[in-house]
Amino acid sequence: MACLTGWFLSINLVCNLQFPLMTSTQKNKIVQALSQLEIEVPSWGFADTGTRFGKFFQPASAIDTADKFADAGQVNAFTGCCPSVAVHVLWDFQPGEDPKAVARLARKNGVKIGSINPNVFQDQHYKNGSFANPDEKVRKAALDHVFDCIAIQNAVNSRYLSLWFADGTNYPGQDNIRHRKAYFEAGLKATQKRLKGKQIVLVEYKPFEPAFYHTDIADWGMAYLLAKKAGPRAKVLVDTGHHYQAQNIEQIVALLLDEGMLGGFHFNDRRYADDDLTLGSIDPYQIFRIFHEIHAFAADAGKYPDIAYMVDQSHNVKPKIEAMIQTVMTAQELWAKAALVDHRKLQGLQVKGDIVSAENMLKDAFATDVRPAVAAWRKKQGLAPDPLVAFRKSGYERKAARERTRRRKELGIVQGGSYA
Numbered sequence: 001m002a003c004l005t006g007w008f009l010s011i012n013l014v015c016n017l018q019f020p021l022m023t024s025t026q027k028n029k030i031v032q033a034l035s036q037l038e039i040e041v042p043s044w045g046f047a048d049t050g051t052r053f054g055k056f057f058q059p060a061s062a063i064d065t066a067d068k069f070a071d072a073g074q075v076n077a078f079t080g081c082c083p084s085v086a087v088h089v090l091w092d093f094q095p096g097e098d099p100k101a102v103a104r105l106a107r108k109n110g111v112k113i114g115s116i117n118p119n120v121f122q123d124q125h126y127k128n129g130s131f132a133n134p135d136e137k138v139r140k141a142a143l144d145h146v147f148d149c150i151a152i153q154n155a156v157n158s159r160y161l162s163l164w165f166a167d168g169t170n171y172p173g174q175d176n177i178r179h180r181k182a183y184f185e186a187g188l189k190a191t192q193k194r195l196k197g198k199q200i201v202l203v204e205y206k207p208f209e210p211a212f213y214h215t216d217i218a219d220w221g222m223a224y225l226l227a228k229k230a231g232p233r234a235k236v237l238v239d240t241g242h243h244y245q246a247q248n249i250e251q252i253v254a255l256l257l258d259e260g261m262l263g264g265f266h267f268n269d270r271r272y273a274d275d276d277l278t279l280g281s282i283d284p285y286q287i288f289r290i291f292h293e294i295h296a297f298a299a300d301a302g303k304y305p306d307i308a309y310m311v312d313q314s315h316n317v318k319p320k321i322e323a324m325i326q327t328v329m330t331a332q333e334l335w336a337k338a339a340l341v342d343h344r345k346l347q348g349l350q351v352k353g354d355i356v357s358a359e360n361m362l363k364d365a366f367a368t369d370v371r372p373a374v375a376a377w378r379k380k381q382g383l384a385p386d387p388l389v390a391f392r393k394s395g396y397e398r399k400a401a402r403e404r405t406r407r408r409k410e411l412g413i414v415q416g417g418s419y420a
């Protein structure tokens, strides 16, 4: 027995020498980094979602905007870092509804309204596009909707107007790509001009889907160009799922940061296309590398960049709130890991051309188990060390399932229909 204990001790000692325990400087870096990270959750992440082949319904999924805010309130209560909710205007606001009343509803549930997402893709007249539609009347309808959204943005005091366009064509020759570019320039310019103060319009790109031949804002270069032409309040939004497979996303992030053009993120993960899976479920090192670029930029600039960190997921088969908490915890852990890189030391290695040691600095940071430090940070904030375990224990999901099943029956809701 004594021999066995000795063996464990020496193994432990060897491990600790090779993989030293976290120093207090490292712990401080994590504390500082975590206090910088607020993550916005999307209202649509709490409703039943699916693919074009169908939806899988969940008894506890949100029925209406009040439920979505209540669920987002849970994510914020357990993680302490998700105070705002992104809203999609046609999915979350009834026509003619007072936006201030919706903002009050959010506050009642312990959250506030974050980015305002116009919807210029689901109405029938958008078949050939919105801002780039060849029909002037449709272009005007799209711009009017965006202006209505800016009015909501003003009413609820939201900083971000977040634009994603499904615009594109399915067949070669279907429309004039350059004319469409000019229409986009005009629409985005008019949008930007309507904003005031600290308001920002985010321009999101995506290579394909729903358009399958060309998409009008297909990549970061097109988004950059259009945002730049639109004016100073327009910035680029990077949705991590909106790239071709081999694309180096952290390079895009580094370039946009350097140009002062990175406005925000939509976080999710994917294996194939825009799969909208929970963050880090497929490739956590990818997110780590993005975060590393942000920390490295902050180290050079002396402060963190002013960008919006938002989740955009459709975790179709996972329980909605658990999936959201899982994503937020993953984001915090990867953010904390990336904060461990010593930028001055890394730069020294880069100048010396010590490629192996430089790369190992990233790998070592990624391999560090930051969970105890993150849990300690949470405890200091008065939060449970493991938000997922605490949420599960709370019984909220079971209660919501019971109450929402009953309410669906009373309202005569047959699950199906609208995406959100």
Ligand code: PSV
Pocket (backbone or CB within 6 Å): 044, 117, 164, 204, 206, 239, 266, 274, 312
């Ligand atoms: C489009 O795929 C997108 O990423 C946009 O951000 C939309 O607002 C969102 O998904 C809807 O789920």
Ligand code: MN
Pocket (backbone or CB within 6 Å): 164, 204, 239, 266, 312
């Ligand atoms: Mn998105």
